[in-house]
Amino acid sequence: MDVTSIIDPLNDAQRQAVTAPSQATLVLAGAGSGKTRVLVHRMAWQIQVENIPAHSLLAVTFTNKAAKEMRGRIEELLKMSAHNLWIGTFHGLAHRLLRRHARQAHLPEAFQVMDSADQLRVIKRVLAGLNLDESKWPPRQVQWYINAQKDEGLRARHIPDHGDPYHQQQLVIYRTYEALCDRSGLVDFGELLLRTHELLRDNADLLAFYHQRFLQVHVDEFQDTNAIQYAWLRLLTEGRDNLFLVGDDDQSIYGWRGAKIENISLFQQHYPNHQIIKLEQNYRSTGTILKAANKIISFNSGRLGKNLWTNAGDGELISLYTAFNEQDEAHFVVDRIRSWVGEGGKFSETAILYRSNAQSRQFEERLMSTATPYRVYGGLRFFERAEVKNALAYLRLIANRHDDASFERVINTPTRGIGTKTLEDLRLIAQERGLSLWNAMLALVNQPTLTARANNALAGFLALVEQLAEQGRDEALFEKVTRVVEKSGLLAWYEKDKDKGEEKAENLKELVNAAKLFDAASLPDAEDNASELDLFLSHAALEAGDLQGDDSDDCVQLMTLHSAKGLEFKRVFLVGLEDGLFPSQQSLDDLARLEEERRLCYVGITRAMQHLYLTYSESRRLYGRESYPKPSRFLREIPMELVQEVRLRNTVSHPAIVANSKANSKSASFMPNSPYSLGQRVRHNTFGEGVILQLEGDGAQQRVQINFREVGMKWLMLSYAKLDAL
């Protein structure tokens, strides 16, 4: 037993967390403080020192990437295979439980997982069935509503009817959607979690079994859990205090999709014997970068409070560049990257981080014209491409004829002369008799109602699917996939397609390849009663294709701030720091959202190891309009002694550094002198309570923008308004 390799590389706080007795534990791990390391070493400790069998440990993450990394690092540390450790995403684990207990979860054995595009299709179909106008009921909004309810653990029947007709209609849609999914054997992402929760809640024997099975439950990025995920964790650990959480309230950036920071305080209530351990020593960034990050995040309220430190020294100052326009901004950034690489740096150690995807364009153009290698993260993934989804839809029909979403997708792909009319008829029959589209087709085919042509087409489709299923019955997975790709006509169809047809055909061949790899990889612990095909299809939905180009290529990394979470780069360019862009327009008048933007800024800054560049532009073409944005308020929150401006001040029309000659420049920050600060709560004699959102001007001219709870937004002259700080 080699305990030293587990314990020695840790600092005191990390060691305390790793060796803590089994007890509800929250590790507040600041950026770069080694949170994955703590999780990995904790599990290794439990296996090697506490002699807990590996299969009794459960570890939950949000992304497949994180799960994969964790598994890899444990194997590396323990020098053994970790295949019997339950490590996975919330959705992956939920899926696994549902496969094992499909019957008790009231699901067909061959149930299929829908990704969000599939879900959207089903919703459109529901709307059409209810005769609702898509312009009045935008499918995306409906989808958002349904997912938000599921994230809260609510089914349609749980939601009270307030008598509001709009809301009533929404409920009808939700209910109809649920019914359609049940009938088709389809499960969306939210449903995976919700249904697993119900499964465990309603089956005492199962719950007892998993209580015994999972002696320790570990959770990564706890601040990102939503209500149903937390309920799930509680159920698995109730009465047993064996929950080990790692998270950082300052890096909670997914509130907009249901993540609840409140889960942290709920945890504190629900597990009264918990302990909290803070990891504040940072191993990533220079002191200067950490000071900037600490200062910015300190403007947020209600934090649990952390202060990152390092013993690595201050390092270089942060660079601030004011661009004339967005081309100039791109020019500057690419210039700096190239000259740094000229001095021996690597492209891949450089990242350009922006708030919104649309901003990548200008940088891509500049990188392209200077022949600088780069990679943009985000965008369509492999299993999300239309041609791949079409092939998968055939496979799904083979697995489950009643999968209406897949049926609609391929009934006329490639085109075989089944038009809207025939499809309308099918939908009508399906709806009237409560059948799947497949069964509706069986009922309709060979009926005199159909024209000979339509009938032939339908019969052809029917025969095709049956034939694919029949002939592939005893084949290996990749042979089935090959058969589908070729015999469905998809491959030939795409080969003829003049618009990127070659690439699409190539992707279909790649799908065959993916099936081969899956075959080989899914050896251990194959799920009890699921077929390999079912598992492959679920894999496609749950892991939309992590294949991120070659990591070996030396490229500049371009991505949004959101997708940069968890990564680190020697040089980071945080661009577009303008009010309205970052923080985004929509968050400017809402303190909670503004604070989330500030956390996003904190995440961005703490990605940088050695050198941080901040840029903003004096003019920007946005949505076809020229705008002249103000520098981001976040810039004013960074102490100026940490920053060096790259461009001469006198050419800047909106200096980010507020002229502040009277104040002594040593300790001055970008904030104007004022007894008030952003985010501060104040009371006004007539307007009541509110929160300060903006400060402007100096001395007697100073104005504040306040969002009052009762009367909304107001601009007030500070010298006239009588404000009391709260």
Next chain:
DNA sequence: CTGACGAACTTTTTT
């Protein structure tokens, strides 16, 4: 069923 044209958008994204 395809191609063309016009309208309506436009934060962030994983599963």
Next chain:
DNA sequence: AGTTCGTCAG
């Protein structure tokens, strides 16, 4: 501006 989406004509 640029893209995507839906509608219409051929």
